Amino acid sequence: MGIIEAENMQVTFIDTQIPEPGTLQEVASGIFWLRMPLPFDLDHINLYLLEDNQNGQEGYALIDTGIGTRKTEQLWDTLLDILAKPITKVIVTHLHPDHIGMAGYLVDKFRVPLYMSQAEYFTARAISAGACGASDWQDDQYLERCGLSEEYVHNAQQNRKDKKGMGSVIRPIPVQFYRLQAGDTLRIGEHNWQVYIGRGHSPEHVCLFNADTNILISGDHVLPGISPNIGVYSTEPDANSLKMYLDTLPQFTQLPANTLVLPSHKQPFYGLHTRVNDLISHHHVHLDNLRVFCEQGKTIEQCLPVLFKRKLSAQNIFFAIAEAFAHLNYLYFAGEFSRELNAKGQFIFTLK
Structure with a gap:
């Protein structure tokens, strides 16, 4: 795939076949895209395997894990039989079940570290435990x-x-994690990935950017075609979630215009700056309409x-x-x- 160069590029999807559940599709050198099904209107989640080397062991770092159901476990077992190398680390962007659901299963299976932000880790532990x-x-x-x-x-x-409750679709969360914070650098294989934190959709959502290749793993924070749910729920009725979301979107316009974005839903795309500005505009249109209404x-x-x-x-x-x-x-x-x-x-x- 060639690099697209444009100052105000529109959102364009990469010309790559969408992987069927249980299969892999290479989207960049050493990065593989896979999908797991979801029992919702939004019927899939994108996961990514990145070639890695952990303590001399070649394998794959995994970004997000799928929802914690028997069907997802079966797909993972099928996929793991195909992979020639093990998983070396599990990285979870945020606490929602489609992202963290199978983390415990995979961390235990391979006895590897779990990487998350602190707020996402402990909130996930609390929510999965129930009332x-x-x-x-x-x-x-x-x-x-x-x-x-x-x-x-x-x-x-x-x-x-x-x-x-939510705990029924999240496998037991490991009792140990490695904390990711804004500005941290995480080494995966031959590359350094810088940690960016988004808020609003979840408390402390992790995004990863590789400056060598201009690739952003955006999770749910920046999605093509749809906006992530930005909500206020019963656990914190005075939350100002939308302000947190709008405050943490503009940082991504400082990344290169030709950044390849790997989102958790829909398809990988180019046009990061346009998409960020569209998301900001989308919410301000809603705010304007509410002012009138x-x-x-x-x-x-x-x-x-x-x-x-x-x-x-x-x-x-x-x-x-x-x-x-x-x-x-x-x-x-x-x-x-x-x-x-x-x-x-x-x-x-x-x-x-």
């Missing part, structure tokens, strides 16, 4: 304050009772049609509410909106 007997009234309060119906809240209660006070639920034009399933409503909350909190903490509780215990956001 540990704590009351869930604050989960109900969150949904009520978002303006959701009694029926929705009741169904959510029932779902919590019926499901085992909330001249008269609105609940979070009432704002959904402003942000989402498609019909939302019950599962999608949960994430859509969190996304709307993030945009409204952004405007509230910027001093542009007021936020008050009405008689029903719902947040009302109003343009000042």
